[in-house]
Amino acid sequence: MTFDDLGLSAELLRAVREQGYSTPTPVQQQAIPAILDGRDILAGAQTGTGKTAAFTLPLLCRLQDDDSGHRVRALVLTPTRELAAQVTENVRSYGKYLPLRAVQIFGGVSIRPQVSKLRKGVDVVVATPGRLLDHIDQGTIDLSRLEVLVLDEADRMLDMGFIRDIRKILKQLPDGRQNLLFSATFSPDIRRLAEGLLDAPEEIQVTPSNSTVDRIQQVVHPVDKRRKRELLSHRIGREDWRQVLVFTRTKHGADRLAGQLMADGIEAAAIHGNKSQGARTKALAEFKRGGIRALVATDIAARGLDIDRLPYVVNYELPHVPEDYVHRIGRTARAGQDGHAVSLVCIDEQKLLADIERLLGAPLEKQVLSGYEPDPRIKAEPIQRGRPPRSARRGKKPGGRPRGGSPGNARKSSRKSGGGRRRTG
Ligand code: AMP
Numbered sequence: 426m427t428f429d430d431l432g433l434s435a436e437l438l439r440a441v442r443e444q445g446y447s448t449p450t451p452v453q454q455q456a457i458p459a460i461l462d463g464r465d466i467l468a469g470a471q472t473g474t475g476k477t478a479a480f481t482l483p484l485l486c487r488l489q490d491d492d493s494g495h496r497v498r499a500l501v502l503t504p505t506r507e508l509a510a511q512v513t514e515n516v517r518s519y520g521k522y523l524p525l526r527a528v529q530i531f532g533g534v535s536i537r538p539q540v541s542k543l544r545k546g547v548d549v550v551v552a553t554p555g556r557l558l559d560h561i562d563q564g565t566i567d568l569s570r571l572e573v574l575v576l577d578e579a580d581r582m583l584d585m586g587f588i589r590d591i592r593k594i595l596k597q598l599p600d601g602r603q604n605l606l607f608s609a610t611f612s613p614d615i616r617r618l619a620e621g622l623l624d625a626p627e628e629i630q631v632t633p634s635n636s637t638v639d640r641i642q643q644v645v646h647p648v649d650k651r652r653k654r655e656l657l658s659h660r661i662g663r664e665d666w667r668q669v670l671v672f673t674r675t676k677h678g679a680d681r682l683a684g685q686l687m688a689d690g691i692e693a694a695a696i697h698g699n700k701s702q703g704a705r706t707k708a709l710a711e712f713k714r715g716g717i718r719a720l721v722a723t724d725i726a727a728r729g730l731d732i733d734r735l736p737y738v739v740n741y742e743l744p745h746v747p748e749d750y751v752h753r754i755g756r757t758a759r760a761g762q763d764g765h766a767v768s769l770v771c772i773d774e775q776k777l778l779a780d781i782e783r784l785l786g787a788p789l790e791k792q793v794l795s796g797y798e799p800d801p802r803i804k805a806e807p808i809q810r811g812r813p814p815r816s817a818r819r820g821k822k823p824g825g826r827p828r829g830g831s832p833g834n835a836r837k838s839s840r841k842s843g844g845g846r847r848r849t850g
Contacts, residue, residue, distance in 0.1 A: 431457045434486050436522035441482070444518065450475030455629045456605075457483045463603055465626040467619050471609035472578075473755045474631050477515045480575050480605050485520045487573065487603075488548055495526055495546025496570040500598075502554055502591065504581035506531040506702055507709075507730055512577060513551045525549060530566075532556040533702040540565045554582065554590035561597055571598050576622075579608040580615055584746075585725070588614070595622070610748055641754050643766045645778065645789045648797045650771040653741060654682065656797050657769065658689040661719060668712065669737040670730075671721045672753050674744065674808075682741060683721045693719040696726045724749045730756060740768035743777040745808075747784040772805045 428441050428449055449457065452470040459466060460483035470476040484499050501516075503509045513529040520527065528542045530552035536559065543550075543566050550557075550566070560566040576582065582591060604622050608615050619626070648656050661669060673679045676697040686693035694708040694717050705726065712720040713732060722730075724744055738757045744750055750768075757764025768789070770778050782788050793799070 426454055431482075432461045432486075433457065433482055434489055436489070437482055437486055437519060440519045440521050441478075446478075450479070450631075452476050452629060452631045453479040453482070455627075455631075456480065459627040459629075460484065460603070460605065461486060463487075465603060465623040466605040466607075467623055467626040467628045468605070468607045469609070469611060469630040470607055471752065471755060476607050477512055477577075478519065480577070480607065481512070481515050481519050484549070484573050484575070484605075485516065485523060485525060488525055489523050492524070493548070493570060495548055497543075497547060497550050497566065497568055498570055499549045499573040499575070500557075500568065500571055501549070501551040501575040501577055502557070502582065502594070503551065503577045504553065504585050504587065505725060506533060506553060507705070507726065508578060509551045509553055510706075511730075516549050516551065520549075527551065530556050530560065531702075532559075536560070536565075554587045554594060558590055558593060561594065568597050569599055571602055573603045573605065574598060575605045575607070576618075577607050579606050579618065580610045580612065580748075583612070583614050583618070588618070591618070609752065641757055641764045641766050643754065643768070643789050645768045645770050645791045646797070647791060647793055647799050648769050648771060649799050649803060650773065652797055653769045653771065654685050654689075656794065657739060657741065658686060658691060660767070661686075661691055662689075666737050667715065667718060668732075668735060669719050669739055670727065670732070670735055670756055671719055671739040671741050672727065672744070673721060673723060674742045676723055678742065679721045679723055679726075683719070686719050686721070691719055692717045693721060695721045697723040698725060700726075724753065727753065727756065732756065736764060738764065738766045740766070740770075743768060743770060743774045743781065745777065747777075747780040750781045751784070772799065772803055773808050775805060777808075 426449060428438055428446065431449060431454070433441070452468060452474045456466055456468055456479040460480065468476065468479070470479070488498055501512055503512055509529050509531045513527050516527040525548040526546065527549040528539065528547045528551070530539050530550055532553065532555050536556070539560070543560070557566070561568070576591070582588075604624070606619050606623060606626070646656065657671070660666065671682065673682055676699050679695040679697050683693040683695035694711065696705045696708050708717065708720065709730070711717045721741075735757050738754050740750065740753060744753065754766035757766060778789070
């Protein structure tokens with residue numbers, strides 16, 4: 426099957442050709458004709474499957490047909506700023522031969538340029554829920570002509586506590602629109618959201634586990650916690666890794682590790698939710714350009730990051746949620762290339778490893794590296810998820826640190842008006 430068989434317009438096909446895509450991915454093959462037909466969609470597809478083009482191309486095709494004078498006709502909701510920026514970039518590149526305007530709307534940056542773009546008129550809005558609600562509250566966005574709503578990475582949005590914000594937004598939208606829901610996983614909460622939102626949806630399921638994950642060489646290095654950093658620097662240096670995305674569980678941990686890698690002579694930067702949008706964009710650009718070798722990220726900050734030809738992903742710390750492991754390693758081995766996922770696992774993380782292996786349905790290969798053999802005398806200690814209580818912090822050992830704790834790791838109650846829980850990662 427080629428893109429020409431899907432019913433897209435000549436302008437869109439031209440843009441797709443310029444991207445260098447020859448064959449539509451499975452989710453594109455299934456979603457594009459159904460969306461062009463006006464159907465609602467419930468799609469199980471995660472980043473790396475080509476899902477963004479799967480909704481963006483037909484959405485643009487539908488908007489192309491009549492000119493509303495740049496009223497907001499399509500809204501894409503995403504969990505993170507990075508993903509919003511990336512989807513907008515996709516909308517712009519696929520829509521480059523169409524007279525449509527897109528705007529990205531997210532927090533952490535001044536609201537004024539967004540207001541001014543909205544006032545001038547846009548066709549497609551790509552937004553994170555919190556900032557969109559700010560615009561709704563301030564009356565700076567008119568959604569009364571909306572025709573298509575996309576919830577992208579809906580599972581993430583729910584994980585991040587956005588459900589109340591989403592429901593508030595839904596109340597503002599006109600009836601009779603087309604709804605597209607994309608999610609990597611389907612929890613009962615997602616099913617409930619889908620039931621209330623979608624009308625006789627076309628259900629699409631693509632399994633990246635067989636395509637993407639199988640091409641990734643995954644290995645676990647058992648190692649003591651205090652020696653992880655040394656082992657990482659050693660491998661990056663000795664094997665001359667030019668571009669590696671490293672995951673930590675906490676923002677504090679990301680900052681600390683980036684600093685330590687720098688001290689080891691490896692150009693590194695951290696991205697997480699406490700960094701300004703400008704700093705995050707700059708670090709990502711530097712990383713893509715090759716100026717930074719190691720980008721250290723939390724799960725939330727890395728969501729939706731699209732980095733071409735990323736050869737290495739390192740789990741410096743395993744995630745609490747096993748699905749995050751799949752999301753993390755899905756950053757590599759994109760678009761048919763090989764990739765490596767290396768996990769540094771200490772004794773405290775055995776349960777997390779077991780959860781991941783259960784999800785994957787198979788054990789991961791373990792390789793103890795010579796010189797980094799775990800000390801059998803060290804006993805497992807529980808990993809703390811939030812900031813430890815004051816007493817524990819006061820009592821920490823000299824040179825040690827509160828385990829796993831950073832203020833940013835705790836879920837926060839955020840927006841004054843929204844009140845929804847949100848992980849800012
Ligand atoms: P996504 O799942 O939307 O995050 O897309 C993952 C990556 O696949 C992006 O870098 C896209 O540019 C790329 N991509 C999307 N569709 C295709 C296609 N049909 N052929 C090759 N690459 C694609």
